[in-house]
Every structure is written in structure tokens, then in C-alpha cells.
Amino acid sequence: MSRIAILTPDPADQSYARDWPVILKRVSDALSATGAEVTPEPWTAHVEDGAGLAGYDLVLPLVVWGYHRDHARWMQACASWAAAGVAIANPARVLSWNSDKAYLRELADAGIAIPPTVFADRVDAAAVDEALARFGAPVIAKPTVSGGAWKTLKLTASDDLSAAPDGAAMIQPYLSAIEDGELSLLYFGGRLSHAVLKRPAAGDFRIQTQFGGDHVFVAEPPAEAVALAGAALAAVPEPLLYARVDMVRDPALGWLLMELELIEPDFYLVHDPAAGAGFARAVSERLA
Template identity: 40%
Template sequence: MTFEDPQGIDDERDGVLGAWREAGIDGELVRWDDPAVDWSSYDAAVVRSVWDYVHRRAEFLDWAHRVESVSRLLNPAAVLAANTDKTYLRELGVPVVPTHWSSRELPAWAEYVVKPTISAGARDTVRTGDRNAAAAHAAALETAGRAPMVQPYLDMVETEGEHSLVYFNRRLSHTVRRIPMLAGNLGEADAVRAEAREPARDQVELAERVLAAIPQPLLYARVDLVRLPDGSPAVIELELTEPYLYLKFAPEAPRLFAEALRDLLKQDAQQASPPSTGITAPVR
């Protein structure tokens, strides 16, 4: 097994690989940009903790298409291409958090959240009650060649919270209520603080409407929802590329993840037995 993880931030990898072994799947961790990797030697490549793609998106997507030409890529390259730019929110066809896509003529909101459309982990994201400051940050992103997105900060995030519904092969595994990353003086460890919750029916219905509109196979999906001021749920993000899956909050989740992978691999009549699977890792 080869793995480069200088920050030690992927705390789900060991549990995932252990569950795969129990399901009869031989897996190992490899760097997505390692030139020595022969991707054709794997029955499948599972994209996981590739959090550096934000600064290398074109390179990452080129890699995804190359891998898909010689192996099974999960999630598929077309999904990764669409999901790594948050302008996908305009195409979902379901209620989403109100979003303004420019530094000009910002709506009159009490507070603003401004971030680039290609980002992860709240990088280059600001929360402010100053409309001019919000516009200035959006303009700075545009000047740097990065498309901005401006959203209202929703107080409900601090009360009801942001809910993440995690699916494996389109089947709901578990739901967590997440602590908002912009709701105060949170440390780095708080980025994964959450608690298990039962989803409400309207949350499940919305999440499954979103997934139903995606034709490609989905090994995993995380649908992040908040409630709007009128109480209705809306999508804040759809994570199909490298989501943290909150596996420790659901004891059966690693097994369900492994079973979902096994089921998808069985769909390909040319798969070897036992399958050998590479799971992508962060890079330096």
C-alpha cells in the first residue's frame, strides 16, 4: 500500500479499506498524480481525498478522463467535471440556497457568504454583514480569474443546522447534522464535528430528486441541505467528488459503502475476482 498524507486529514481511509477487505475487495491507497501508477492494472479507481484538485482542476479532470479510458472510475469523470464547479447549482432544477453569481448589484441581505465557485473546505470564503465588503471580495475573485458566488448567511444554520444525507449507490446510508464552518470561532478539528440525525421526509424527498436527475452511476453522494426562512429545505451543496462521509457517526456505513462498491463492480462482466481497487489520496 502506498499513501502520501502529510496532513493526516483522511481519518476515514483505514475503516474504508477494512470494510472493503471484509467484502472481498482488495484495495490500496495511491496518489492520483503519481506517474508510476498503472491505472489499467486496477478493476476500478475510487476517488476519495483529492482535496488539492481546487488548485489543479484541469490537471485533475485530464487525469480522470485518462483513468476512465483504462479502468472503472467512481465517481465517473463526467460527474467530477460537473461537480467541481459549483455553478452546477444553477442546473439542479430543485430549490437551492439563493445565489448571486457576480460582484455587481448584490441583493440586500443581512449577511453575505462569498466564495469562489471552485473551492473546498471554506477556502477563500468570507462571511460579512458589509455589502461593500462582500462585493469587494467577489470582485477580487473575478480579478483573479475566479468566478464568485454570493449567498445570504442563513440563521437557521445555527439553530436547525446543516444536514448532510449520505448515499451509497443511491441508497441512503445515514444523515448527520453538521456544525456550520462559518458560525463562529471554530478550530480545524470542528470541520468534521457533527451528530447523527434522522432526516425529515421533505429532506429525503429533495435529496432523492437531486440524485434522480444524474444519469451516471454514483458510488457515493452527499447532499447538504439547509432550511430557508419559510421552513422549506434547499440544497446548499451536492458533494460527488471528495466528500467527507461522516462514517464514524454510523456504525454500518463502512459496510454499506463496501457493499455499494461490490454491487457496482458486479455490473461489469469483465471485472476480475477478487476485484482490485485503487482509492485516491491527497498529494503533496
């Protein structure tokens, strides 16, 4: 019997205590088809030394919610897991690279279409003014190390910046296309599994459920979106067990990559017609 660990949040972090066990159960139920023994492990218990994870046949960092608020330790953990030879998927190098949205600049340099972006050392008046001059108002500012729309703001020239994120950030034009929804394509073992459209609540721009967003199944994602997802995934120089590709279609610019989620994406298995069978298959292939 294979032993699989699923990494979970720090037990002391109660921010997501009501929600992450639901995601853990969905993934664990999907993996039951492989006959594996699944064990939850807090990622924060294995930061300095990866030896405690080295005994597992596979480690999946699928519920490490909150790592963005402890990013230095996350980077240390990824290095520890790589040094200990932990069988982790996605690979530890991918987990560290994908944890900072500066990776989008690398993908853009590789020819992947992303929204026009100002990468700034901090969100201050000068950076906002530069973005407003380039894009018009409003703009969206977010930390490059973030998750779940954490510290993400919609700004105009007159807005108070006291709540702006600290440190490196990205500032983009507000894309009204987000009001029609953000398309997510889910890939397991390099194969497209299913697609979901995530829509914000009326009057909001954040598509997360905690802000009133909702998700609906998409039976046939557009071919252009699938092509963009394929190009983005091909630009990652590491083998991937799973991926979620988030994008929007701008009327003027076409399909744009918003995020390449390779750490702890929600797979939206509740909308997966195969109920996670594709993920279980990819895991079985990885274990083999």
C-alpha cells in the same frame, strides 16, 4: 481477489497530511468486508495518462483532498481516466462536472431548490453590491471551485475585498439556519445509508471541524429533506456509487440544497450505525 485503488492527495501537499490517512483507513476497513485488496494511489501520479489505474477493478477518488487548488490538472486527469477506460466511480464525467459549483445552476434550472445565488465572474465591489441589494447583509462569497470553506467569506458593504477569491464565484445570502446545522444525507448504491447534522462553532458559519464545527448522528432525517435529496440525485444523468447531499432548512424557503458532493465526501462512517457496511455492499455490487 478484486483490486481497488483509493486516490489520495499529492504526497507533496502536506495541508491534510494529518487527517486524510484517518479517512483512508475508515474506508479501507469498510472495504475489507468485500475481500478486496485496497491500494492508495496519489491522483497526481496519473494526470497525463490513466494507464496506471486501468489495471484496477475499481478506482475510488475518495481522498483527493486539495484537487480544487490544482483544478486544471484535475480536469486533465478526469479526461485521461475517461480516455483510458479506468473503472472509476463515480464516473470521470461526474468528477469533472461536480468539481465546479456552477453545477448548482444546472440543478436549479432543473427545479432543485438552492439558496438564492449571484453567479459572478469575480468577487468585486459590483458583484457584492448586486448581491447585497438583492439579499441584504451579510452575504457569503465562495469560489465555484472550492472545498472545505476554502476562501469562503462573510461580507457586508464595508468589508475589504483584498482577500476575496479570484475567478468565478457564487454569492449567496447568509442563511442564519446554518447556525442550527447543515444536514448531510449519505447514499451508497442509490440507498440512503445515514444522516449527520454538522453544526458550526458559536459565532462562526463554517461547519468544518477545522473551524470548530461538530457532527452528530441523525436517526430520522425529515421526509422533506429526503425528498429534496432524491430529486437532486435523480437530476444527475450518470450512475452514482456514492453521494453526500448537504442541505439546510430556511424558515421562509424550506429545504435548500447546499452541495451535492460526488467526488471526495467524508462519509462520516464514525456516525454510521452500519460502520460502512452499506458502502461495502454497494462496492461489491459494482464489482459484480
